[in-house]
Amino acid sequence: MKILIINGPNLNLLGTREPEIYGGKTFEEYFSHLQFKFRKLELSYVQSNMEGEIINQLHSANKEFDGIVMNAAAYTHTSVAIADAVKAIEIPVVEVHISNIHAREEFRHRSYISPHAKGVIFGFGLKGYDLAIESFIEEKA
Numbered sequence: 001m002k003i004l005i006i007n008g009p010n011l012n013l014l015g016t017r018e019p020e021i022y023g024g025k026t027f028e029e030y031f032s033h034l035q036f037k038f039r040k041l042e043l044s045y046v047q048s049n050m051e052g053e054i055i056n057q058l059h060s061a062n063k064e065f066d067g068i069v070m071n072a073a074a075y076t077h078t079s080v081a082i083a084d085a086v087k088a089i090e091i092p093v094v095e096v097h098i099s100n101i102h103a104r105e106e107f108r109h110r111s112y113i114s115p116h117a118k119g120v121i122f123g124f125g126l127k128g129y130d131l132a133i134e135s136f137i138e139e140k141a
C-alpha cells in the first residue's frame, strides 16, 4: 500500500517552531520513525509552503497512491482551492493536525478540507500521523 504524507506551510520548521504547541521533533526525525513502524507500506513525504504546489501534489498523487495523509496547516482555514482539489481526486485524504485546533483561536476552528476528508485527526501531536496511517491499514484488512 502506498501512502503519501503532505505537510503544508511552516511545518518545515517543526522542532523549533512553537515547540510548546508542536513539540521538539523535526518532521524528518518523525518520518524515520513512521518508515520503520510502517515498513510494510510504501510511505512518501512532501512538504510545501506554497498553495499551488500542494494542489499539484494532490493531483499527481491521484491514482498513484492508495491514500493521502495531509496536514495543510494554515491553508486548512483559508484555502477553498486545496479543499476543491481534495474533493476532485478519487483517493481518500485523511486530514491531520498536530494541535487541537478546536482548543485554539476561533479562526482555526474552521476547516475547508474536513467536509471532503475521509476523516480528521487532531490534538494528539505527531502521533496523529500514525493514527491516520493505521486507519488506512485497517481499511484494507
Ligand code: DQA
Binding pocket: 009, 010, 011, 071, 072, 073, 074, 075, 076, 096, 097, 098, 099, 100, 101, 108
Ligand atoms: C496545524 C494547525 C494550524 O492551525 C496551524 O496553522 C498549523 C499547524 C496543526 O498541525 O496543529 O500550521 O495544522
